[in-house]
Amino acid sequence: MAQALAWMAADPDARLLAGGQTLMPMLAMRLVRPSKLIDIARIPGLDRLEIAADRVELGATLRQVAVERSAALAEAVPLLAKAIRFVGHPPTRRRGTVGGSLANADPAAELALVAVTLGAELLLHDGSAVAAVDFFLAPMTTALPEGAMLTGLRIARQSAPRRGTGFREVAMRAGDYALASAACEVTLDAAGRCASLRLGIGGATPVPTLLPLAALLGTSLTEAKPAIAAALAPLEMMSDGNAGAAYRRRAAQALAEQVLADALAEAMRCN
Amino acid sequence: MQLTLHVNGADHAIDVDDRTSLLDALRDTLGLKGTHAGCEHGVCGTCTVLLNGEPVRSCLMLAAQAEGEVVTTIEGVTPAPGELSVVQDSFVETHGMQCGYCTPGMVLTAHALLRANPAPSRAEIVEAISGNLCRCTGYGQIVEAIELAAQRLARSNTP
Ligand code: FES
Numbered sequence: 254m255a256q257a258l259a260w261m262a263a264d265p266d267a268r269l270l271a272g273g274q275t276l277m278p279m280l281a282m283r284l285v286r287p288s289k290l291i292d293i294a295r296i297p298g299l300d301r302l303e304i305a306a307d308r309v310e311l312g313a314t315l316r317q318v319a320v321e322r323s324a325a326l327a328e329a330v331p332l333l334a335k336a337i338r339f340v341g342h343p344p345t346r347r348r349g350t351v352g353g354s355l356a357n358a359d360p361a362a363e364l365a366l367v368a369v370t371l372g373a374e375l376l377l378h379d380g381s382a383v384a385a386v387d388f389f390l391a392p393m394t395t396a397l398p399e400g401a402m403l404t405g406l407r408i409a410r411q412s413a414p415r416r417g418t419g420f421r422e423v424a425m426r427a428g429d430y431a432l433a434s435a436a437c438e439v440t441l442d443a444a445g446r447c448a449s450l451r452l453g454i455g456g457a458t459p460v461p462t463l464l465p466l467a468a469l470l471g472t473s474l475t476e477a478k479p480a481i482a483a484a485l486a487p488l489e490m491m492s493d494g495n496a497g498a499a500y501r502r503r504a505a506q507a508l509a510e511q512v513l514a515d516a517l518a519e520a521m522r523c524n
Numbered sequence: 525m526q527l528t529l530h531v532n533g534a535d536h537a538i539d540v541d542d543r544t545s546l547l548d549a550l551r552d553t554l555g556l557k558g559t560h561a562g563c564e565h566g567v568c569g570t571c572t573v574l575l576n577g578e579p580v581r582s583c584l585m586l587a588a589q590a591e592g593e594v595v596t597t598i599e600g601v602t603p604a605p606g607e608l609s610v611v612q613d614s615f616v617e618t619h620g621m622q623c624g625y626c627t628p629g630m631v632l633t634a635h636a637l638l639r640a641n642p643a644p645s646r647a648e649i650v651e652a653i654s655g656n657l658c659r660c661t662g663y664g665q666i667v668e669a670i671e672l673a674a675q676r677l678a679r680s681n682t683p
C-alpha cells in the first residue's frame with residue numbers, strides 16, 4: 254500500500270486499477286490514457302471482510318462475488334445481499350470490487366446507493382472516514398482527495414429486531430445500468446409503528462440521494478405516497494437517451510413506494 | 525514484460541507489452557483463437573475464459589493480472605484431441621449455436637455453472653448466461669443445450 258501511494262504521489266497521471274470492470278473498457282476505448290496503472294488487487298488485507306457485532310467492514314478490493322456469497326454478511330446487512338445481485342452480471346461480479354464501484358461513483362451504482370441509504374462511511378488510507386452522503390459529489394466525481402486511496406466501507410449494523418429491507422431497480426435489461434433504483438431499510442416498534450426509516454434513490458438522480466422522510470416516523474407507513482412525492486419534488490432528475498427526467502421521476506416514485514412496501518412487509522413478519 | 529501464464533494445464537512463459545489484455549495474450553501470443561474477440565470492452569461476453577474455474581471477461585483483464593491464476597479456455601475443455609465435452613456435444617445436439625460468435629463463452633459459462641450446480645433450474649441457467657450476448661439463437665436452444673448437458677452429466681460416471 255505504501256508503494257502504491259508513493260507511485261501515485263510521484264505521478265498525478267497514474268491510476269489505480271482494482272477489478273478493472275470500468276477502467277479496462279475506458280482504456281480499450283482510449284477514453285483515458287494514464288501514465289501508470291497501479292494494480293491494487295494483490296495488496297494484502299485490502300480485500301478483507303470483517304463482520305463484528307456492531308458493524309461490518311468491506312475492504313476496497315473485496316470482490317463483489319464475495320459479498321454475494323457470504324451468508325454471514327447477508328444476515329448482518331440484508332440490504333447489501335439484495336442489492337449485490339443487481340450489480341452487473343456474474344462474470345463482472347467475479348472481478349469487480351466493492352471499492353472500485355464506490356470510487357467510480359456511477360449514478361446507477363447499487364453499492365453506492367446502499368452506502369448512502371445505510372449511512373455508511375468510506376474509509377481512506379490515512380485512517381480517516383467520509384460519510385457516504387458527503388462522498389458522492391456528482392456523476393463519476395467523489396470527495397476522495399488527490400493521491401488518496403479508498404480502502405474500505407464501514408456499515409453500522411442495525412440491531413432492531415423488527416427490521417425489513419427492500420431493493421429494486423428498473424433497467425433496459427437485467428444487469429444494465431439502472432434508470433432508477435431504490436433501497437430501503439425500516440424498523441418497527443412493538444406496536445408496529447415506524448421506529449426508523451432510510452429510503453434512498455439512485456440511478457435517477459446524479460448521486461444516490463437519501464429522501465427526507467422524518468414525517469413518517471411513528472406512523473404505520475401505509476400513507477407514504479405523498480411524503481415520498483414531496484421528498485422527490487425538489488430533486489434534479491437526470492435525462493439521457495434511455496429515459497427522460499419525467500420518466501425517471503415516475504420510476505423513482507414507484508420504486509420508492511415498492512421498496513418501502515417490501516421492507517414493511519418483511520419487518521412485519523419478524524417477531 | 526515477462527510473464528508466466530498457466531493455461532489449460534500448462535505453464536507458458538511469454539513476453540508481452542505491459543498493457544496487453546489477457547484476451548490478446550491468449551489469441552495472439554499463445555495462438556488460442558478459440559477465445560473470441562468481440563466488443564473488446566466488456567459488453568458481449570464472447571471473450572469469456574475460466575479463471576480458477578469461474579467465468580471472467582478476458583478483455584477486461586491484463587495478461588499480467590492472470591499470473592499465478594489457473595486459466596481455462598475453450599481449447600481446455602475437450603477430453604482429448606478431436607473429441608467434444610458433454611457440454612459441447614449438447615450444444616451440437618440442440619443446435620445451440622448458429623454463427624458461433626458467442627459459443628466459446630457460452631460453453632465455458634455452462635461448464636462452470638454445471639460444476640458448481642449440477643442440476644440448475646431454468647432461471648439459474650438464464651442468470652448464469654446473462655452476461656453473454658447471442659444475436660442468433662434467441663437463447664432458447666442454448667438453455668436447452670445446458671439442460672441436456674446437465675441431464676447427461678447426472679447419468680454419467682465421470683462428470
Ligand atoms: S470481447 Fe470481452 S466482453 Fe466482448
Ligand code: FES
Nearest residue numbers: 622626658659660
Ligand atoms: S450463435 Fe451467433 S451469436 Fe450466438
